[in-house]
Amino acid sequence: MVSYDLIVIGSGTAAQVAVGRVRAAGWSVVVIDHRPFGGTCALRGCDPKKMLVSGEEAIDAAARMAGRGVTGAVAIDWPQLIAFKRTFTDPVPGKQARRYAELGVEALQGAARFVDPETIEVDGRRLTTRHVLIATGARPVPLGVPGEELVATSDEFMELPGLPRRIVLIGGGYVAAEFSHLAARGGAEVTILQRAPRLLPRFDPDLVDWLTPRFVDLGIRIETGATVTRVEKHVDGLTVHVVRRGGPDLAVDADLVVHAAGRGPDLDALDLAAGEVAVNDGRLQLNAHLQSTTNPRVYAAGDAAGVGPPLTPVSSHDAKVVAANLLGERVHTPDYRGVPSVAFTVPPIASVGMSEADARRSGRRVRVSAALTPEWFTARRLAERVYGHKVLIDEDSDLILGAHLVGPHADEVINLFGLAIRHGLTAADLRSTMFAYPTGASDLGSML
Structure with missing residues (x-):
């Protein structure tokens, strides 16, 4: 039986960061993944998604500038766009395997499971270890409805050889918002079925309201308070049956139904009970140091840990910890202070720090600077009518408590507010900073 200092289960961002650091200290390490090396962000998540968004950004820019010096019809060629995405994703597993080899790290392809608190089995091979890092990422939460097996995952959506004519998205968060914009600009008829009372519940409701007309412009049908009860297959496609809160039941026909109803830690295949690793309500029981409370050999990071926001920078941060x-x-x-979050709709919506409701509940004296500002130069030069902000400032300390942006460059400018929150910069500090002009960042002082 082979013994290692560290066994890492998973090969995404958290795994890569942790492996590099402990290997540099001379530890013996093995990485195990039952999927291609590289993890969710690089292969099935943020990076390929953003490459697909590049296509719709071009379409949207041409549409906004039509009659303003730009002429000619443009359209998304879905197979070509997927091929463009694959120029990034296809080389990733090979690059990761070579990197592990260069580091002297053994990399195994297969399903890992605990045999006992210090032994992992992969494809019949047993490995002992001083420590285990669980970095398996997340998977879609079960929908728990008949016909669930007919529903595609977000992974499958990003590998579609062609774009179906009618698409239904179950859920109303990041994935539903982003994929609905992409699919609608690609020419599909899109319906979002959201169980909650509103779309994008993790973002400021006022800014979501400002963004909603962009969904309407794209012809996206949004049904809130809508609970899916079953999915049926028939000769012409699929039908999603829905119970609506305060309204009549619905039957929505589709060629493709996509799961966009949230993800949870991917732990089921690990046989954690054999490893004496406690789980509560689908989440690992961890102490403040991301260590198992019942098996101190075991740590977790990123989405598998489920402690911080489910974002790639958090996975990297957890791995360093x-x-x-x-x-x-x-x-x-x-330390999860000042971690920005973005939904890459076009235009994007972004948030960092406290919500307005949380800031007011905190007992602080809060100053709110909020406005929808399509007349500002940043929006006007792009012919974009959705541009707005809400910034929350502590009246007594002048510290930034939270920032919420929608419109051009929101995905970049939100990082400046994250910097301020994490490092204690005040509104006065930001106002006194000279940013390049005219840029999205140069609007920051006016947002305060």
Whole structure:
């Protein structure tokens, strides 16, 4: 039986960061993944999604500038757009395998499971270890309805050889918003079925209201308060049956139904009970150092840990915390202050820090600077009518408590507010900063 200092289950962002750090300290490491090496962000998530968004950004820019010096029809060629995405994703597994080889890290393809608290089995091979890092990412949560097997995942959506004519998205968060914009600009008829009372519940409701006309312009049908009860297959496609809160039941026909109803830690295949790793309500029981409370050999990072926001920078941050704790540099805990979140609709919507409701509940004296500003130069030069902000400032300390943006460059400018929150910069600090002009960042002072 082979023994290692660290076994890493998963090969995404968290795994890559942790492996590099502990291997540099001379530890023996093995990485195990039952899917191609590279993880969700690089292969099935943020990176390929953003490459597909590049296509719709071009379409949207041409539409907005029509009659303003730009002429000619443009359209998304879906197979070509998928091929463009694959220029990035296809080389990733090979690159990761070569990197592990260069580092002297063994990389195994297969399904890992615990045999006992210090032993992992993969394809019949048993490995012992001083420590385990669970970095398996997340998977779609079960819908729990008849016909669930007929519903495609977001992974499958991003591999479609062609774009179906009628698409239904179950859920109303990031994935539904982003994919609906992309599919509608690609020419599909899109319906969003959202169980909650409103779309994009993790974002400021006022800004979501400002963004909603863009969904309407694209012909996207949005049904809120809509609970899916079953999905049926028939000769002409699929039918999604829906119970609506306060309205008549619906039957929505589709050629493709996509799961966009949330994800949870991907833990089921690990046989955690055999490893004496406790789970509560589908989540690992971890202490403040991302360490299992019942098996101190085991740590977790990223979406598998389920502690911080489910974002790639959080996975990287968690991995650095775990690596430092493993190496005994000192006891580390994660710090999730000022982590921005973006839905890559076109235009994007972004958020960092406290919501307005949370800020007011905190007992602070809160100053709110909020406006829909399509007349500002940043919006006018792009012929974009959706451009707005809401910034929350502590009246007593002048610290930024939260920022919420929608419109051009929101996905970039939100990082400046994240910087301010994380490092204690005040509104006065931001106002006194000279940004390049005219840029999206140069509007920041006027948002305060």
